């Protein structure tokens with residue numbers, strides 16, 4: 216029997232992070248007391264942070280993944296390119312709703328807050344369907360046209376274009392949402408390429424977000440190469 220050898224999945228971990236981030240933000244809007252200034256400001260800041268990263272994420276896919284698909288499979292990115300246009304319009308509408316809520320007073324704020332919550336829920340629902348298409352159909356197109364090393368190179372070029380503050384914010388959601396193996400692979404790659412203080416900062420950010428067991432397993436995995444190197 217052949218061993219299961221999965222192909223390199225360029226979407227898997229970032230999408231796990233985005234799904235978790237979207238769920239968190241939706242819950243924050245549902246919980247917000249829109250008549251309380253502090254609550255409202257915190258919920259809207261969470262919403263704007265999510266939407267900024269969603270806008271940036273689709274631009275990264277437009278700039279790096281879709282051109283690669285089109286280069287070897289013309290037309291293969293059409294569906295998700297079209298979706299991205301819709302997402303930009305949906306993000307603009309959500310931001311306009313957030314602005315209108317901020318400007319409103321009294322009971323109207325609660326009414327607009329609930330409408331904003333429902334609108335974000337529909338945006339999240341659409342994004343879940345969209346990410347499924349990317350992970351099934353776009354991955355199939357990429358895997359048919361590219362080897363894993365080439366897909367990894369596309370990802371590395373994409374990641375290199377992300378400014379450090381956006382990267383840190385994204386890692387805050389990706390790393391706790393990834394499986395142990397995915398988390399180790401991502402962090403080992405980062406340790407090999409990033410300055411030591413940046414890597415230490417990422418670990419410091421991550422520790423309180425993991426269960427004690429996941430943190431211990433990660434520490435053990437990160438210690439292994441060094442121990443093996445010492446033994447050699």
Ligand SMILES: [Fe+2]
Nearest residue numbers: 273276295349
């Ligand atoms: Fe996308």
